Amino acid sequence: MPSETRPDRGADLILTGGRVLTMDPGMPVVEALAVSDGLVSAVGRADDILEMAGSGTETIDIGGLTAVPGFNDTHAHMDREGLKSHRPSLEGATSVPDVLDRIAKLAAETPPGEWIVTMPVGAPPCYFGGPESLAEGRMPTRGELDAAAPDNPVCIAGVFGNWGAPPGYTALNSLALELNGIDRDTVPRVSGLEIERDEAGEPTGVIVEYNQRPFVEFDLLPAVPRFGLEERVDGICRSMRAYNAVGTTSVYEGHGLSAQTIAAYRDLWEKGELTVRVALTLSPAWRDVAEARTVMRDWLSHARGRGMGDPWLWITGVHIAYGGEGAVADLAREDLPNTGWSGFVEQAVTRNEFRDYCLAAAEHDLRVHTIVGDDLGDVVPALVEVGERYPVGERRWVVEHIGRARREDLETLKELGVLVTTIPAYFVWKGGGWYVDDPDFGDSVVAHRTMLDLGIPVAAGTDNIPYDPFFTLWVMTTRRERRDNRVLGPDQRISGLEALDLLTTRGAWLTFEEERKGRLTPGRYADIAVLSDDPTAIDPENLRDLRCRLTVAGGRVVHRDL
Ligand SMILES: [Zn+2]
Structure with missing residues (x-):
């Protein structure tokens, strides 16, 4: 029910006493914001917004702090975080x-x-x-x-390469x-x-x-206890608290999740316990293209097109890997439903198979997500070939984990209209040492500046390294690599505002929700993070020290440290 039909109760929630960055270029900064029925109902001057208060309103004075749209971590691997405290x-x-x-x-x-x-x-x-x-x-x-x-x-246990380093x-x-x-x-x-x-x-x-992702448990440790469904459900609960506490209100899991990991999310969704909006891509366990075709035809109708679900849980498309070792994929598949730390199923896909999988997926209107790392050049020809027959841009296919990439391949992505997600903490900070000896000193690695200038729809994720979006904001703006603290490809640094945009509003494209999510404007989800300082105004070197003091997801306070 719109709030104006019940003026006595007023808005459900009002945030005032600070700055609100709406990320709407038409009205970028306002004094206050009102929430009703899980949506932003009004933004503007504090006096005007406070007039919407009634008997049912919780008014929170944010004490001079800065409110921004909740973070949309578009490569989150959120299921992993909570598992860490299980051991x-x-x-x-x-x-x-x-x-x-x-x-x-x-x-x-x-x-x-x-x-x-x-x-x-x-x-x-x-x-x-x-x-x-x-x-x-x-x-x-x-x-x-x-x-x-x-x-x-x-x-x-040894480290898991994605949150550690082999x-x-x-x-x-x-x-x-x-x-x-x-x-x-x-x-x-x-x-x-x-x-x-x-x-x-x-x-x-x-x-x-x-190995980057450890296979020791699949190969040598059959007797070591695995994470089961119960641990995964509990792990996700712990993860959501952690992600909410840093202001994250949406995640996109384009790396794909196994059936068991999706089952864990589904369990929490059914109980209404999700406090982070999750969009999940399927991580398939098929052995070859023939089996994939059968599975796509007979089982994956729910993941076709834009996908299926509600604003809290959305299932969309498939992850098709490029590369991988056959022996590893076989061992990992034998161990299912266990997927270890990764939460997804290992695949081994040659260049030709990649094209065939993509064509099969396109035929069944399953949008494809592909992890490319430094291999974008290998993947692009297949995307072009599929793009000649199917509208991969309109269907919003996604290229993920982009590392070192040639400009011409990025230009092709732009022409195709393919979306890109990046994990700067992985390639620039943690792995930056791999690229400091490149002739261009890493200018082509996670080339945010180039991608933004080309007009590629790009969004960023934390990759759970760590899950803290402030660290990723810091990496995007400073591009410091871990080993020697050197600035990798300095021309690719982007501003605090651009970095914030990549971690808040732009992810909505991945779920076709750009009219519903991302900006703090009337009618959009009331997903809000109140930060200790203004990320668009402070020295980028200090971005990593930001803290989240209040998180609102769907109009509900899910984290409070005020
Ligand atoms: Zn990943």
Whole structure:
């Protein structure tokens, strides 16, 4: 019911006493905002807005702070965050004895025979350094872990490459090695895995993994407990609290999610417990193009076209990977419904298969999302070929994880009308060291300036590295890489306002919601983040220090620190 039909109750919520950045070029800054029925009902001068107050109004004085549209994290991997607190942390352990002390304490409270699986060594959220973060520069050995936990299988998990950085170091005690059938003769089936051995050829308990996404659990650790549906549901609840606390009110999961991960979201949606709007892309488990065609034809009608759902949960399109190792995809598929940390299904797709999958998807009106990294040039010809027969731009196909890209390929994306999402924290900050020796000093890596100038519809995501949008705003505006703090491709830096736009309004294109979401104007979702300072006015170097003091999602306060 529109608020004006019940003047006695007034608006549901009024924010006043600060600045509101509407992201509407027609009226970019206002003093106050009113919310009714989950939507922004009015914006303008404080005096005018306060006249809309009534008996049912909660009025919040935001104390001089700045309200912006809630963040739309367009590559969020939100399901992962909450899972991190499901496993005991080793945070603060700076030596092997520290680690062993923690393990001994966990053993004392764990019934004999039950697994102890911890988070990696190192400091969260990225756990960089692994064993180098311990005084001895090494992981505990099986013998040391045996002494700390003689009656429990122990696994200190290695890092997950997306929120950490390989190599990952897994440490197991003797019981854990035995339960997983690892002995002196064990040989990994996939590349990038190394079972450390002592002089006598016996496993030391340490497994080193060089792959970006760890496959150790799929290949070598069948007995280590997996995250199940219950953990995923609970993990998402924890994640939503964390994402809301930094002002995030929408996520787009274009990397695709497995059936189990989607089931976890669906469970919360059915109970009305989602406090972040989620748009989910399917991560398929088919083996080849023939099977894909059958699945697309018979099972994926709900993901066709724009997709299906409501403003809180939306299912849309499929993720088709490019690249990947066949042996890995096979092992990962055998382990389903488990998908480990990733939450999606590993695929292995050659260049020709990629084209065939895309054509099949286009035929069934399934919009495609593709992770390209530095391989945009390999993917573009297939998109062009599909684009000759189907309107991929109108259907809003999406290219994700864009890393180093040639200008001509970006121009082709513009011509096709394909959407782009970026993960600056991954390619510019965390991985920036890969590109500092490029002749253009990284100018072609996550080239926001070029993409904006070309008019490519581009939106940004955190990739859960960390999930904090302020960190990603800082990366987009400063382009500092992690290793040496150097500025990668300085001409690609964008302003605070442009960066904010990429993380708030532009994501609405991905869900065809640009008339409903993103800006704080009447009739749009009341998704709002109140920040400790104005991200468009402060020195970009300080963007990473911003905090979110109040978050409103669909008109409801979901985080408050005022
Ligand atoms: Zn991703």
